Amino acid sequence: MRKLGFYISILVCSVLGNSVFAQVAQAESPDGKLRLNVFSENGKALYNVVYEGKTMLDKSPLGLVTNESDFSDHLKFVDSKKDKFSKKYSNEKIKKSAIDYEANTLLVNFTNANQNSIGIEFRLSNNNLAFRYQIAPMKERLSAVVEKEVTGYRFPSQTTTFLSPMMKPMTGFARTAPSYESGYEADAALGKKAEYGYVFPGLFRVGNDGWILLSETGVDSHYVASHLDTTSEKNLYQVAFPNAAENNGFGSTGAAISLPSETPWRTITVGSSLKPIVETTIPFDVVAPLYEPSQKYEFGKSTWSWILWQDESMNEKDQKTFIDLASSLNYQFILIDALWDKNIGKARMKELIDYAKFKNVDVLLWYNSNGAANDAPMGPRNKMSSAIERKKEMKWLKEVGVKGLKVDFFGGDKQETMKLYEDILSDANDFGLAIIFHGATLPRGWEVMFPNYAGSEAVLASEMLYFSEGIRKQEAFFATLHPFIRNTVGSMEFGGTFLNKYLTKSNKDKNQRLTTDAFQLATAVLFQNPIQMFGVMPNNLTDAPKFQLDFMKIVPTLWDDTQFIDGYPGKYSVVARRHQNQWYVAGVNAEKTVKKLKLNLPMMAGQTVKLINDDAKGNSSEKEVKVNAKGDFNVDIQPNGGFVLRN
Template identity: 80%
Template sequence: MKKVTLVFLLFISFCLLSEVKAQVAEISSPDGKLKLNVFSEEGKAMYSVSFQGETMLDKSPLGLITNESDFSKNLKLINTKKDLISKKYSNEKIKKSDIEYKANTLNVNFMNADQFNIGIEFQVSDNNIAFRYDIPPMKDRFSAVVQSEVTGYRFPAQTTTFLSPMMKPMTGFARTAPSYESGYKADAELGTKADYGYVFPGLFHIGNEGWVLLSETGVNSLYCASHLETTSDKNLYRVAYPDMAENNGFGSSGSAISLPGKTPWRTITIGDSLKPIVETTIPFDVVEPLYEPSQKYQFGRSTWSWILWQDNSMNYDDQSLFIDLASKLGYEFILIDALWDKNIGKDRMKKLIQYAKSKNVGVMLWYNSNGAANDAPMGPRNKMSSSVERKKEMKWLKESGVKGLKVDFFGGDKQETMRLYEDILSDANDFGLTIIFHGATLPRGWEVMYPNYAGSEAVLASEMLYFSEDVRKQEAFFATLHPFIRNTVGSMEFGGTFLNRFLTKSNKDKNKRHTTDGFQLATAVLFQNPIQMFAVMPNNLTDVPKFQLDFMKSIPTLWDETIFIDGYPGKYSVIARRHQDKWYVAGVNAEKTVKKLKINLPMLVNKNLELINDDKNETTFKKSVSVNKKGEFEIEIQPNGGFVLIN
């Protein structure tokens, strides 16, 4: 009898061990350095991530809650499936034009207490994890509302953060917030709370072990956008959906989804240095184009009067001057900003567009996005917010020869707002118009998803340099952050590179820049957007050195390759970008002392180079230099200064 009991107990123990083993799924990146475990613990779906044997995320929750069933608890892992994916694709708008993507895939399925299933699809590439939820029909229910997620990221205790807080809804100019225009705190304490959470992307430093960048991609009209929030566990950050107060309370804070349906991708980029963070293409790797381009779209550089000449410049004569400026610089576009409808009018605008065409300059026009979502008064208004008016307006725009639009003042991440973004882009494609979004959310894979998409602001951008002395003082600090955070996951329409020493129309008396000319030129390389609104002014044709103008005439906006060279967020940044066979290496320094660096540039060995840099008196100069046979180059960057190397 004792033997039977012992055999039975051993059998039960074996079954329990088998059950535990069955509750764990493992997968690694193709190079084997990045490892992901997915498991069930006390009825909850969890995952953990290590890189080169070091913990990067520890026991982090998975799951979501719908109005039909709860997939956050009482979950049992029922099956798993592994595979691999490999694809090549091209997209001229992002930081690497030709990409080969390889990843190992893991699909896990959990069953909840209602006997409903939920799938989670993981793709693990070198240095990247992307995952999303796959929700099948629930018996006879073919639709649901996803109310919230429990998806989280639990960091080791030594982690510090580089995060930008979400703005309070219905605040800021004309109640247009949130618009992703807050600053950052560098190396902040883990778990530091923000009233409304933090925007994507978020950068985390895991001490000596490495770096983690969190974001999301693949958000379209079928889902809301999300952000990060802190929890009672200071090590744990969680995915949060939009605040109900956004867009004047209109629209749901959750997402209505047709079943079977998939959520957007959550992305995690991991490395023992910042190189994988800067060079990642994961926001674009896991998404696909949503429609075919109606034509071959043009991207490039643009003049822009409003940034320094402001509202008073929205008149026929001043815009003619900036068309002439674009022509002299060889720029592809002029942006004519808010109030053109009132100050110029459609009839005279047609003449202005024809004048620009005679100068080989394309016209882009500003539009207000609302609607009833906020109180922004500038026109044109009520043209982009409804399908009927939008299509009528775009028909006129196409007939008049307009090349694209800059649409402003969105202020929210609800599904209803994501639908407006997509509707504007889709309709614009029908009429051959490119679209830039301003006062907007983070782009989430849109460079690939929407062929006529040409960038978003979603950053504390150049206009705040005009309006705020505090922002001017922090210009270099923020510039050293963007290549590692905001601009690494999506195009960033910053609208900068000022050659005026004073940020005014007169170029004197007030709004003095705290950065050097070398710094300003460097940001034309550091900041990436397929259409760049540069802040070059008509007076710069005669009041800045010729080599600076020559640089601004030749700078591209489309890049075939991007490489991290050196840097630390908030201190300094050095990035290399290639356009065709020409390399640009740019760096800026936010520290209070001269930064002396020895950088490795193997791609520039035996090449003749031109260096633009600043001396200790903040005088910007140009000279010929070379890289030694080892690919090494020594550079000094002045405080609030910058440099550019060009082959």
């Protein structure tokens, strides 16, 4: 019998030859739950991902193609090396202020048909896999252009998707797309086509086995920002480079690199529940600051008139009103938006800044990013797009006491545009200016990489609630998605939390808000950004209940911890955040019926806390409630409603 078993095992190895002996390397996360396998088969480099014994990604392609050498085919495994990586760091701008990152590393080296070398560096932390390519000099070449990646993600057949499509280039307002401002479809079929692909991040549900979040991080001027695209194989998604039409057709779709070079990180977060998805810090764990801060930057809350008072409010009188509002709310900032250069001018702007200083409010100013990439007409224009003009302008901004800029209308992911983002941030740091980007791409680790970076829009944000009834009808649906997708990988300057019943200056007649007041207050916690513009209006000082104003005065924008409590993307979401010793738990409901939840809140166990919630008619109120000694708490969330607990 032993001899028979021996011959059977030899037969199996012979029949399965390539499958048995194709695996060339393997690594696990520190807790052993996440496993990576790397393969070399028929000249291809492949990998798969297993979590708690369940396959989350089937064998998926690795590699890239340059103009000098092809690293996607005819690859030969050379060797592999394992190691460990750890670091402790702090960053007040992200979802957790202090992080202890530990990972097991794996470096796998291949050569191609031209005997050029490429390494693939993997880092596995608990629930997270990050990897990037290391490209060596190619014989006499010390420069190359990466033309495409074949990096892919092959999902099990039971997977559904939560994705947002890339916008068609040179469409939308003044041809400023793509700007990461499309909606989402929840639980869509695997392999559903989008003409221009899908933005990062992308969320996938692998049936009952768990969840996967895909994104990228560490993108700067040395590479392009990429996105996801479908392939001819329904289960396979691949990394795709920018569309040639972006930025009015200017700039390469590839990445010009100096050799040796490393690409940005591809990140994969895996969990049997959504908890690791919401709490992941992998976009920040694998990147490092690119320069030292020139000063300590301040972050916080801001008023802005434009969101409801629009262009007509760009005058001294209205801006003083919003400075007074910021002062009344103890907000750190006012954002003075587009057209200030024409309607107020620099001389009177200095007087306005002095008035704000007297009121203990700092000023942020809006700028158009444009030079030649699109047709956005609002000014100031042509001040951020060239180094000479930019530095002259920033010198003036520092002299008059401006603290930061909101730079708008980028519309592209080409390397040329990544360089513009980096140049604006770097120059701004020289002059002590914080930077927020609107009409922009997804931030990819920038909170750590750029000390003066203060957030990005890159979402279907509050302005579309003003302009579109269709978006107002979907406000709750999208709000239940953001904590699991867009906002979990980077800061999200949403610009909302409206206390007006109607999204107009007059607070009547049109643009009726379809979500409750408690929903709006909950989003101030659900949506995270170091500087958040809030939609509180001057009339709210008299027409909003005191408890709502009190909440908007104290709610932080900087958090020391973030925890997933409950939820399902597109249906409801409950998240807890801590600022210093105070916890906030916030939830919203996008379903058409009341959501009755039993929550476990150990951070509030045995405490008497304040609850803001809605009644059956959608009216919001605040009261004190008790969380039991086990941390259990029952709450009902009304349709299009929300709640907030705070201790």
